[in-house]
Amino acid sequence: MFDSLKDKLQDVFSSLGKRGALRESDVDAALREVRLALLDADVALPVVKTFITNVREKAIGADVLKSVRPDQQVIKIVNDALTEVLGGDAVPLNIAVNPPAVILMAGLQGSGKTTTAGKLAMRLRSRDRKKVMLASLDVTRPAAREQLRILGEQAEVGVLPEADRESPAQIAKRALQAAKLQAYDVLILDTAGRVTIDEGLMAELREIKALTNPHEVLLVADAMTGQDAVTTATAFNEAVDITGIVLTRLDGDARGGAALSMREITGCPIKLVGVGEKQDALEEFDPARMAGRILDMGDVVALVEKAAENIEAEEAERLAKRMAKGQFDMNDFLSQLRQLQKMGGLGGIMGMLPGLGKMQKQIAAAGIDDSMIRRQEAIILSMTKKERVAVGVLNASRRKRIAAGSGTSVQEVNRVVKQYQEMAKMMKKLGGKSGAAMMKAMMGGGMPGGMGGLGGGMPGGMPGGTPGGMNSGGAPGGMPGGMPGGLPKGFPGGLPGGLPGLGGKPSGKKK
Amino acid sequence: MSWLKKLTSGLSKTSSRVTSSLSSLLGRSSIDAASLEDLEDALISADLGTTAAAAIAARVKSHKFDGDITAQALALALSDGLTERLESVAKQLEIDSAHQPHVVLLVGVNGSGKTTTAGKLAQQWRQEGKSVMLAAGDTFRAAAIDQLKVWGERTGTEVIAGEQGGDAAALAYQALERAKSQNTDVLIIDTAGRLQNRTELMDELAKVVRVIRKLDDSAPHDSVIVLDGTVGQNALAQVSAFQQVADVSGIIVTKLDGTAKGGVVIALADTFGLPVHAVGVGEGVDDLQPFEARDFANALAGVEQPEA
Numbered sequence: 001m002f003d004s005l006k007d008k009l010q011d012v013f014s015s016l017g018k019r020g021a022l023r024e025s026d027v028d029a030a031l032r033e034v035r036l037a038l039l040d041a042d043v044a045l046p047v048v049k050t051f052i053t054n055v056r057e058k059a060i061g062a063d064v065l066k067s068v069r070p071d072q073q074v075i076k077i078v079n080d081a082l083t084e085v086l087g088g089d090a091v092p093l094n095i096a097v098n099p100p101a102v103i104l105m106a107g108l109q110g111s112g113k114t115t116t117a118g119k120l121a122m123r124l125r126s127r128d129r130k131k132v133m134l135a136s137l138d139v140t141r142p143a144a145r146e147q148l149r150i151l152g153e154q155a156e157v158g159v160l161p162e163a164d165r166e167s168p169a170q171i172a173k174r175a176l177q178a179a180k181l182q183a184y185d186v187l188i189l190d191t192a193g194r195v196t197i198d199e200g201l202m203a204e205l206r207e208i209k210a211l212t213n214p215h216e217v218l219l220v221a222d223a224m225t226g227q228d229a230v231t232t233a234t235a236f237n238e239a240v241d242i243t244g245i246v247l248t249r250l251d252g253d254a255r256g257g258a259a260l261s262m263r264e265i266t267g268c269p270i271k272l273v274g275v276g277e278k279q280d281a282l283e284e285f286d287p288a289r290m291a292g293r294i295l296d297m298g299d300v301v302a303l304v305e306k307a308a309e310n311i312e313a314e315e316a317e318r319l320a321k322r323m324a325k326g327q328f329d330m331n332d333f334l335s336q337l338r339q340l341q342k343m344g345g346l347g348g349i350m351g352m353l354p355g356l357g358k359m360q361k362q363i364a365a366a367g368i369d370d371s372m373i374r375r376q377e378a379i380i381l382s383m384t385k386k387e388r389v390a391v392g393v394l395n396a397s398r399r400k401r402i403a404a405g406s407g408t409s410v411q412e413v414n415r416v417v418k419q420y421q422e423m424a425k426m427m428k429k430l431g432g433k434s435g436a437a438m439m440k441a442m443m444g445g446g447m448p449g450g451m452g453g454l455g456g457g458m459p460g461g462m463p464g465g466t467p468g469g470m471n472s473g474g475a476p477g478g479m480p481g482g483m484p485g486g487l488p489k490g491f492p493g494g495l496p497g498g499l500p501g502l503g504g505k506p507s508g509k510k511k
Numbered sequence: 512m513s514w515l516k517k518l519t520s521g522l523s524k525t526s527s528r529v530t531s532s533l534s535s536l537l538g539r540s541s542i543d544a545a546s547l548e549d550l551e552d553a554l555i556s557a558d559l560g561t562t563a564a565a566a567i568a569a570r571v572k573s574h575k576f577d578g579d580i581t582a583q584a585l586a587l588a589l590s591d592g593l594t595e596r597l598e599s600v601a602k603q604l605e606i607d608s609a610h611q612p613h614v615v616l617l618v619g620v621n622g623s624g625k626t627t628t629a630g631k632l633a634q635q636w637r638q639e640g641k642s643v644m645l646a647a648g649d650t651f652r653a654a655a656i657d658q659l660k661v662w663g664e665r666t667g668t669e670v671i672a673g674e675q676g677g678d679a680a681a682l683a684y685q686a687l688e689r690a691k692s693q694n695t696d697v698l699i700i701d702t703a704g705r706l707q708n709r710t711e712l713m714d715e716l717a718k719v720v721r722v723i724r725k726l727d728d729s730a731p732h733d734s735v736i737v738l739d740g741t742v743g744q745n746a747l748a749q750v751s752a753f754q755q756v757a758d759v760s761g762i763i764v765t766k767l768d769g770t771a772k773g774g775v776v777i778a779l780a781d782t783f784g785l786p787v788h789a790v791g792v793g794e795g796v797d798d799l800q801p802f803e804a805r806d807f808a809n810a811l812a813g814v815e816q817p818e819a
Contacts, residue, residue, distance in 0.1 A: 036561050042743030045556045109766060109794075110622030110739055118653075140794060142661030147654035150675075154653075195769035222622065226558040226743025228771040235770075249621065252706040254745035277621075277651070 022070055027059045030074040041294045043257030044230040047264045055081045075295070082291035086260060090284050091244065091269040094215050095130065100179040100187045102212050105246075106205055106236055107220035109193030112248035114144060116220050116274055117190040118151025119282040120246075125157050126280075130185040135160035135175035137168035137208060138192040148190050155279055158184060168192070172208045189214070196235030209240045217242045218271065223250045225258040233262040242266060248274035251281070259290055328427035330388035333420050334380045337373055378406035379416045391417060391424075538579050542572045550589075557774035557811060560744050563781050567592045586814045593808035596777055601804040602786035604632070604733055604761065606641060612690040612698040614723065616731035618716060618757050620749055621704030623739040624765035624791055626655060629701040630662025631791070631799035637666050641696040646686035647672035648679045648719065651703040659701055665796055679703065679715065680722040687726045700731070707752030717756045734760050735788060741771040750783055765791035768798070772811055 031052050038048045059077045095101035103120070105113045117134055124130040134152040138144035145162050152159035160175045172189060179187040189212065194201035209217065219233065219242040236242055245262050250273045263270055270285040319332055380388065382405035387394055394402075394417060396410075403410045533553055536546040547568055554564035570592040576584055606613045615632065617625045626649060633643045645668050649655035656672045663670035671686040683700050690698040702719060705712035723730045736759045738746050753759045764773050767790045776787055787802040809816065 039555055039561050040744055042558075042745070045552055108741060108769065110624055112622055115621075115652075141658070143654040143657035146657050147652070150653035195766070197768075197770055222739070222741070224620070224739070224742050224745040226741060226771070226775060227556050228558070228741045228769070231770040232741070249706060251709070252620065252745070253708040253748055254743070257743070 022059050022062050022073060024060050026070055027056060027074065030071065031056055031059070034074070034078050037296075038257060038260075038294070041255035041257035041296070042224075042226050042229070042261075043294065044227050044261035044265070046230060047261045050264070051081065051085065051260070079291055079295055082260065082294060083287050086263055086287035086290050087269050087285070090286075091271055093124075093271060094243065095124070095128070095186055097215050099183070099185045100133070100176070101185065101216070102176065102179075102214040103186060103188045103216040103218060104209060104212065104214040104240070105188065105190050105218050105220055106240060106242070107193060108195065108222075108232060109141070111193065111220045111222045112274060113193060113220045114138070114147050114151065114190050116218075116246050116248060116272075116282065117148060117188050118155055119274065119279055120272070121152060121157040121186075121188055122155035122279045123282050124186050125155060131158070131183065132186045132188065133158040133160060133175070133179050133182070133184040134188050134190065135171060135178075136162075136190045137171050137175075138190060139166070139168060139171075140192040144190075144192070151279070158182070168204055169207050169211055172212050176212050187212075196232055196239075202235070202239045205240055216244060218244050218246050219262070219266070219268070220246045220248060221258060221262055223247050223256040223258060223273075224252060224254040229258040229261040230265055233265040237266045237268070242268050244268050244271035246270075246272045246274065247285070251275045255294055255296060256290065257294055260294060323427050326428040328424045330380050330383060330391060330420060333423065334377065334388075337377050337380075341370065341373060341377075375406070375408055375412065376416050379403075379408055379413055382406040391420060533582075533585060536580055536585055537582060540576065540579055542580075547572050554774065557772035558743055558778075559774040560747075560778040563596075563774075563778045566781070567596075567777070570595075582813075583815055586809075586812045589812035590805070590808040590814050593777060593811060594804050596780050597787070597804035597808060600780045600784060600787050601802050601807075602761070602788065603801045604735070604788045606636065606697055607732060608696065610727075610729065610732050612644065612687070612695040613732050614687065614690075614698045614700065614727065614730040615733045615735060616700045616702065616720070616723075616757060617735055617737055618702050618753050618759065619704060619737040620706055620739075621652075623704065623737045623742075625649070625704060625737045626658050626662070626701050627794070628737050628763055628765060628791060628799065629659060629699050630666060631796060632699055633662065633668045634666040634796045635799060636697050637668060642694070643668045643697045643699065644686060644690045644693075644695045645670045646683055646698060646700040648683055648686075648700050649703040650675055650677045650679050650682065655701075655703070680718045683719050684722045684726065687723050687730070691726065707749050713752065713756045716753075720757050731758075733788075734758050735763055736761075737763050737765060738775075740764050740766040740773040740791075741769065742775060744775065744778070746775040746779060747782055750779060750785065754783070754785075759785065761786040761788045763787075763789045763791065763799075764802075768792040773807075774811060776807070 034055070035048055035052050038051070039045065043051070055078055058081065059074060062073065062077060093103070095103070105117050107113050114136070121132045121134050124132045132155075134148055134155075134157060136145040136148040138148075149159045149162070160171070160178055163171075163174070166174070168191065175187060175189060178184075189208070191205060191208065192201070194205070196202065217240050219236050221229065221232065225232070233242075233245075245259075245266065245268055247256065247259050247262075247270055250256060259270055262268075270287075270290075273283050273285050275281045275283050319335060322328065322332060379402060382402045383394075387398065387402075399410050399413045399417075403413045406413075533546075533549055535549050536542055539546070542550065550571060551561075551564045551568040554567055555561060559567065567589070571585070571588045574588040574591070576588070604615070617629055619625050629645055633645055636643050643666075645659055645663055647656040647659040647670055649659070650673060653675065656675060660670050660672065662668070671682065671689060673682045673685075679702060686698060686700065689695075700719070700723075702716060703712075705716065707713065720731065720734075734757045736750055736753050736757075738749065742749070750759060750762070762776075762779065762785055764776060764787065767773050773790070779785065780787070789799050790802050790807070792798050792800060808814075
């Protein structure tokens with residue numbers, strides 16, 4: 001469904017020029033897709049409309065970063081706006097009051113109030129060292145009070161004993177009295193689930209609120225809620241002025257658009273999220289993560305951000321053109337090494353791409369790390385301009401000088417030269433039409449496009465690669481500078497598109 | 512209060528909004544592009560999802576209105592479009608007396624209303640004079656067993672229960688054994704709520720199904736997913752996942768006495784074509800009612816109902 005937002009946006013922008021300011025027509029086309037995406041994520045329609053209007057204002061005329069394509073720029077703007085709407089900093093529970101701090105839980109049936117009350121009690125006791133009492137005002141659902149009692153026992157907190165034939169208001173009064181007398185820090189009141197149009201039950205909730213004067217009124221809502229999120233949030237907010245939202249079942253796979261709806265409608269922060277069945281599965285809300293989830297762009301946004309910061313599109317294109325002609329000198333090699341470093345080094349890039357944990361270990365095992373890249377850089381920097389363009393002139397004495405200048409050894413210099421030569425050889429092979437097409441695929445509209453290619457290139461490129469094989473490594477979209485030299489067996493040949501070749505350990509088998 | 516009234520009273524706020532948000536369409540003789548979008552939006556607001564909303568809006572657009580479009584005419588056209596899609600899936604749960612017992616398995620995510628639905632189903636079949644047994648297969652949630660026991664008392668139904676934290680599959684097996692030996696007509700197995708992406712919990716459910724098939728390879732005769740009426744598009748993922756694990760054969764939608772429109776039922780009908788057996792419209796023991804395509808469509812579309 002929505003996983004294709006990226007593709008859709010790419011389609012929208014594919015016919016457009018590469019950079020400049022975002023034009024109105026482009027933005028509208030892109031936002032149509034964003035709108036559908038948000039609706040598919042269950043963000044409520046009125047909220048989507050407001051959101052799109054705001055984003056549109058921000059996006060039109062916004063400069064497209066030098067190295068980023070318009071579709072990526074739009075994703076970034078949308079993502080930032082989403083994060084902002086979802087709330088900046090975490091708002092803690094207001095319990096630093098004259099005890100007992102009263103927390104009232106409200107919500108629809110089955111939203112997870114009782115479970116959340118238990119989790120919250122657990123959290124306040126163990127993390128905040130509070131003396132907590134739970135009281136159930138749910139006289140409607142069979143065994144609801146029993147459920148809260150068991151949860152309270154598990155959380156090792158106080159539970160108000162049940163009494164027969166009491167109204168919720170009476171229980172609330174008794175609970176408050178008990179919490180005061182027994183010097184509890186926090187009193188959590190669990191209430192019965194109710195539909196918002198049940199005036200009687202909503203009046204009861206208002207009465208409980210008036211009686212207990214709670215410091216926090218938390219609306220507990222299911223992350224899977226659909227468009228009704230608006231009605232629910234509005235009704236509860238109007239009835240009892242909620243102070244915060246707890247979003248439950250975030251461990252499910254719902255995209256959780258309700259979070260955005262409720263936040264926007266009530267203006268109340270999302271204070272906590274339920275993320276599992278265990279009693280400690282209650283966490284603070286992370287707006288950036290939630291935005292990513294609603295947009296479902298995974299780490300693409302992070303990748304774009306990094307790319308946007310660091311990669312010079314011109315440089316990438318210049319490289320692409322040269323490679324297309326089969327030209328590749330030490331300067332190009334250096335430039336690739338630097339781009340790699342700017343991306344956060346190997347570790348950084350691997351970390352951003354899903355499913356590469358294993359490979360990271362292999363890389364570490366092979367002794368390929370960022371310090372090696374830095375040494376290679378130093379070696380090239382110790383070369384003269386002439387040497388960098390015409391590697392052939394590097395005789396023994398020049399190599400000694402370079403080794404001394406870079407604080408490395410002649411062997412290491414030799415390795416870099418050899419590595420460079422193999423890459424240059426391949427560049428030549430790739431020269432001409434196919435090479436140009438390949439570079440284009442790799443680089444897209446500049447380096448960040450290559451980043452998109454990174455993701456795409458991995459699955460196809462990796463398994464097909466031959467260990468240590470740079471001639472065969474790099475399936476289409478894969479990478480020219482594979483990993484020459486002997487790498488550990490089973491190390492997939494060919495890093496994702498656009499990465500420079502990395503020095504392997506010397507010996508090793510060669511093709 | 513009839514279920515239709517309950518459903519309509521819940522939907523009244525929203526259905527009046529459906530029509531009121533469509534004022535751009537009224538008084539015209541046909542629907543243009545801009546008002547078509549309004550129509551789509553109104554349907555999306557009812558949780559139909561973007562795909563089903565677009566399809567139904569297109570269907571209404573092609574409708575030939577006699578003269579200018581009125582609110583009622585529009586609602587009727589809308590209702591027609593919805594009914595068309597729902598008629599084939601409106602199908603009550605039927606107990607096949609050839610099965611002794613007829614096993615009904617209730618599955619779904621947490622908080623969707625499985626235990627309450629189990630109680631209501633028991634009531635319904637007890638009233639029809641059938642012998643019913645309840646199995647408290649939710650051994651995870653605190654007090655879920657007690658909750659079902661209360662329903663057992665209310666409806667005069669035997670409840671087979673074990674310990675909290677016990678093996679749900681073993682309990683289901685025991686219950687089926689017992690129901691067989693007592694020639695019970697219907698065995699309703701309640702299960703713990705589980706999110707469909709939790710593989711280990713879904714495997715547990717698969718085990719329940721596997722184990723009861725050891726006693727009766729045709730069981731469960733109905734595997735019903737219980738969906739919360741307020742759920743959004745995630746319902747599709749839920750049905751799909753539970754279908755794989757527990758061969759879901761039908762749907763019950765709960766909590767339609769609120770403001771939720773349950774429009775996702777249309778998207779579900781389009782996608783899966785599974786029967787929708789009943790809707791839950793309240794907490795009372797009789798508040799589970801057969802799903803009627805036309806009534807549901809009328810309520811959703813906001814067709815003015817003559818006072819019954």
